[in-house]
Amino acid sequence: MRKSEHKLTFMQTLIMISSTLIGAGVLTLPRSAAETGSPSGWLMILLQGVIFIIIVLLFLPFLQKNSGKTLFKLNSIVAGKFIGFLLNLYICLYFIGIVCFQARILGEVVGFFLLKNTPMAVVVFIFLAVAIYHVGGGVYSIAKVYAYIFPITLIIFMMLLMFSFRLFQLDFIRPVFEGGYQSFFSLFPKTLLYFSGFEIIFYLVPFMRDPKQVKKAVALGIATSTLFYSITLLIVIGCMTVAEAKTVTWPTISLIHALEVPGIFIERFDLFLQLTWTAQQFACMLGSFKGAHIGLTEIFHLKNKNNAWLLTAMLAATFFITMYPKDLNDVFYYGTLLGYAFLIVITIPFFVWFLSWIQKKIGRGQLQ
Amino acid sequence: MQIDSDLQNNLDTLKKTLGQNDDMMFYTFAFGDSRQKACLLYIDGLTENKMLAQYVISPLQKEALAHKECSIEDLSAFFFGFHHSVVSTMKEIEQLVFSGQAILLADGYRGGLAFDTKSVATRSLDEPSSEVVERGPKIGFIEKLRTNTALLRERTSDPNLVIKEMTLGKRTKKKIAVAYIQDIAPDYVVKEVFKRLKSVNIDNLPESGTLEQLIEDEPFSIFPTILSTERPDRVESSLLEGRVSILVDGTPFALIVPATVDEFIHSPDDYSQRWIPMSLVRLLRYSSILITIYLPGLYISLVSFHTGLLPTRMAISIAGSRLNVPFPPFVEAFIMIFTIELIREAGLRLPKPIGQTIGLIGGVVIGQAAVQAQIVSALMVIVVSVTALASFTVPSYAYNFPLRIIRIGVMISATALGMYGVIMVYLFVIGHLMRLKSFGQDYIIPIMAQPGQDLKDTVIRIPTMFLKRRPTRNDPEDNIRQR
Numbered sequence: 001m002r003k004s005e006h007k008l009t010f011m012q013t014l015i016m017i018s019s020t021l022i023g024a025g026v027l028t029l030p031r032s033a034a035e036t037g038s039p040s041g042w043l044m045i046l047l048q049g050v051i052f053i054i055i056v057l058l059f060l061p062f063l064q065k066n067s068g069k070t071l072f073k074l075n076s077i078v079a080g081k082f083i084g085f086l087l088n089l090y091i092c093l094y095f096i097g098i099v100c101f102q103a104r105i106l107g108e109v110v111g112f113f114l115l116k117n118t119p120m121a122v123v124v125f126i127f128l129a130v131a132i133y134h135v136g137g138g139v140y141s142i143a144k145v146y147a148y149i150f151p152i153t154l155i156i157f158m159m160l161l162m163f164s165f166r167l168f169q170l171d172f173i174r175p176v177f178e179g180g181y182q183s184f185f186s187l188f189p190k191t192l193l194y195f196s197g198f199e200i201i202f203y204l205v206p207f208m209r210d211p212k213q214v215k216k217a218v219a220l221g222i223a224t225s226t227l228f229y230s231i232t233l234l235i236v237i238g239c240m241t242v243a244e245a246k247t248v249t250w251p252t253i254s255l256i257h258a259l260e261v262p263g264i265f266i267e268r269f270d271l272f273l274q275l276t277w278t279a280q281q282f283a284c285m286l287g288s289f290k291g292a293h294i295g296l297t298e299i300f301h302l303k304n305k306n307n308a309w310l311l312t313a314m315l316a317a318t319f320f321i322t323m324y325p326k327d328l329n330d331v332f333y334y335g336t337l338l339g340y341a342f343l344i345v346i347t348i349p350f351f352v353w354f355l356s357w358i359q360k361k362i363g364r365g366q367l368q
Numbered sequence: 369m370q371i372d373s374d375l376q377n378n379l380d381t382l383k384k385t386l387g388q389n390d391d392m393m394f395y396t397f398a399f400g401d402s403r404q405k406a407c408l409l410y411i412d413g414l415t416e417n418k419m420l421a422q423y424v425i426s427p428l429q430k431e432a433l434a435h436k437e438c439s440i441e442d443l444s445a446f447f448f449g450f451h452h453s454v455v456s457t458m459k460e461i462e463q464l465v466f467s468g469q470a471i472l473l474a475d476g477y478r479g480g481l482a483f484d485t486k487s488v489a490t491r492s493l494d495e496p497s498s499e500v501v502e503r504g505p506k507i508g509f510i511e512k513l514r515t516n517t518a519l520l521r522e523r524t525s526d527p528n529l530v531i532k533e534m535t536l537g538k539r540t541k542k543k544i545a546v547a548y549i550q551d552i553a554p555d556y557v558v559k560e561v562f563k564r565l566k567s568v569n570i571d572n573l574p575e576s577g578t579l580e581q582l583i584e585d586e587p588f589s590i591f592p593t594i595l596s597t598e599r600p601d602r603v604e605s606s607l608l609e610g611r612v613s614i615l616v617d618g619t620p621f622a623l624i625v626p627a628t629v630d631e632f633i634h635s636p637d638d639y640s641q642r643w644i645p646m647s648l649v650r651l652l653r654y655s656s657i658l659i660t661i662y663l664p665g666l667y668i669s670l671v672s673f674h675t676g677l678l679p680t681r682m683a684i685s686i687a688g689s690r691l692n693v694p695f696p697p698f699v700e701a702f703i704m705i706f707t708i709e710l711i712r713e714a715g716l717r718l719p720k721p722i723g724q725t726i727g728l729i730g731g732v733v734i735g736q737a738a739v740q741a742q743i744v745s746a747l748m749v750i751v752v753s754v755t756a757l758a759s760f761t762v763p764s765y766a767y768n769f770p771l772r773i774i775r776i777g778v779m780i781s782a783t784a785l786g787m788y789g790v791i792m793v794y795l796f797v798i799g800h801l802m803r804l805k806s807f808g809q810d811y812i813i814p815i816m817a818q819p820g821q822d823l824k825d826t827v828i829r830i831p832t833m834f835l836k837r838r839p840t841r842n843d844p845e846d847n848i849r850q851r
Binding site: 006011012114118122123126133137142143145147148150268270274278279 | 677679786787791792794795798799800802803810813814815816819
């Protein structure tokens with residue numbers, strides 16, 4: 001007898017990876033890139049995209065060979081109970097950190113542009129509460145949410161960028177590599193953080209219908225977001241110069257804010273940007289949230305996948321951590337810390353792979 | 369208690385238990401050479417008397433029965449070609465007689481015969497009133513199960529069409545029929561349907577709606593996860609897509625499972641009309657759903673939170689029209705939407721000609737008067753009317769309710785949190801929809817998550833000649849529709 005199959009298709013995996021990469025970066029990337037004074041951030045993004053695709057392709061064979069298990073399971077099998085526990089806890093905390101960062105950025109943006117008088121705690125709490133409801137629904141339904149939101153985001157965003165193209169001046173992004181290679185490479189750490197997000201593949205592989213396609217899906221997913229970021233950066237810098245992008249907090253919104261297309265029903269488009277970005281930010285956060293949820297379920301050995309206590313505890317924890325930073329500068333400081341945490345997180349599969357390789361050499365390997 | 373060979377004994381016991389009913393008939397007559405006594409038990413009105421006389425009494429009386437002692441099975445041979453069965457206990461008699469069968473008891477026979485002579489008053493086949501289509505068969509199901517299954521058979525002469533019957537309802541013993549096409553419907557869905565039907569343990573099923581609520585996946589969701597229809601052509605096309613249909617005796621509404629959101633928005637004549645206009649109509653319907661849900665909420669949030677986002681001249685004209693209105697936008701919108709819901713509910717219960725008058729009174733008089741009395745602004749009347757109009761374009765009445773409920777939710781959150789509230793309700797509803805399942809299959813699949821060939825028949829419908837495969841969302845066993 002056949003059974004109904006609720007697993008992710010190739011397209012859903014691709015969208016999920018790609019969509020988790022695109023979040024807060026849409027609004028803050030141009031400023032981070034402009035801080036070094038080099039207008040060639042878009043090239044750096046492309047370069048980093050390639051680097052990350054290579055890194056991912058290096059560790060994916062390990063996950064693919066053990067496609068029935070999430071990295072959380074692999075950790076505790078290979079590294080033993082204690083070290084596995086520490087690794088899992090680290091990944092979970094990292095995921096929760098990402099969630100809080102994204103939620104806080106959303107709270108700041110909504111408070112700044114949409115709801116000036118509403119306390120941020122309300123905004124953030126509603127955001128996290130709705131997200132927790134989604135998290136309870138499982139990976140498959142979350143992937144469907146992604147597939148629903150992502151195309152709308154892409155279409156509206158690309159449309160807005162096209163509208164702003166008439167402010168675009170090629171001179172603003174020329175000369176390429178202005179300030180020499182040193183200035184170009186000083187961009188490297190600034191834009192690195194925007195690639196965090198693809199680590200959701202750590203838990204995604206077992207949910208795929210055909211795990212053989214995972215490499216293609218992840219590579220194409222990262223490539224899509226890289227292209228998206230690169231175009232955004234190119235157009236925003238090309239429209240408002242590096243000097244201006246450096247001074248405003250949310251350059252992308254400012255750009256769309258300045259845009260007026262008379263003759264259409266609504267002349268201003270920042271509303272569209274904020275609505276789609278809110279939805280996109282939500283989707284982006286959801287992947288990490290589910291990652292933390294799966295990880296914690298694994299750590300506490302919970303039988304019930306939707307343990308209400310765990311979900312409530314996660315909601316409370318994320319809410320308080322989100323409200324912890326005092327102001328936006330604080331938030332960006334913690335963001336930088338998360339960037340370093342991200343670099344450590346992507347070494348974990350290599351570490352575990354290495355351990356399992358050693359175990360196989362000495363004949364105690366339990367994995368392929 | 370076994371049936372005795374003495375007729376008088378039997379009748380005495382039966383009269384004790386059944387005799388209190390005045391519509392219970394005991395018709396005694398004699399037959400054969402030896403003038404043996406016999407009695408026919410039936411419910412007057414449930415049984416066709418003419419049939420009894422023609423097929424039961426007269427063949428008996430024509431036969432010359434010589435010997436008195438023969439078994440009831442021998443007697444049964446006289447009624448060859450007329451559906452009947454042998455009964456041996458009093459309990460069976462009680463059950464069968466009340467389900468409309470006539471029981472023949474004869475003196476000297478240990479047992480009786482039950483004849484299926486049920487005939488119920490039904491209406492004739494009619495055009496379904498709840499699902500009107502512009503083009504398509506003008507025939508609907510009626511209250512009689514046998515006619516409905518026959519309608520299905522008549523439309524689908526595929527030998528793989530299976531119609532399985534069972535009785536539900538501890539007391540009223542309603543017949544229900546499960547129809548599916550064996551080599552198309554996935555077996556896990558069919559099994560699930562039977563499993564859920566068997567778990568139903570209720571005394572009475574007045575309508576298929578009761579059954580729907582007992583077997584649906586999400587009783588606490590506002591969204592219906594089972595489709596109900598009056599149209600045989602709709603059931604037929606659903607069966608051919610690999611779904612299962614459940615028909616209940618006594619109601620013209622058949623259930624179709626599993627259901628997807630799209631099914632509630634599509635109409636059967638989407639396929640019978642040409643594809644370009646129908647694709648446009650579908651686009652219209654999908655956008656009207658968005659309007660139904662979001663328009664009042666968007667208006668409220670634009671007017672009360674984000675006036676800066678409107679074009680200047682429009683903002684001025686809105687402010688002008690709201691100048692003398694004493695209420696905040698939410699109260700204003702709520703008054704109008706409440707009125708519209710009142711008109712709708714009032715018009716529904718009244719006879720058709722009066723119902724139309726109600727609409728006129730409600731729409732013209734109240735709308736016009738409310739604006740002139742400056743209780744609501746003219747723009748709000750327009751917004752709410754467009755919203756109501758848009759909600760009428762959804763073909764399914766059951767699917768109308770969730771849209772109207774979400775609309776109120778959007779309005780409330782727009783009042784509290786403006787645009788952010790609207791988008792949060794949107795995300796919440798999306799999350800809820802994605803979690804819903806109908807008989808093990810997805811209730812909604814976003815466009816990007818579907819395989820390419822399924823997209824041919826979603827928001828638009830491409831020409832029929834390209835619809836070569838059945839949609840994979842129902843997971844059909846045999847997916848080739850055209851070669």
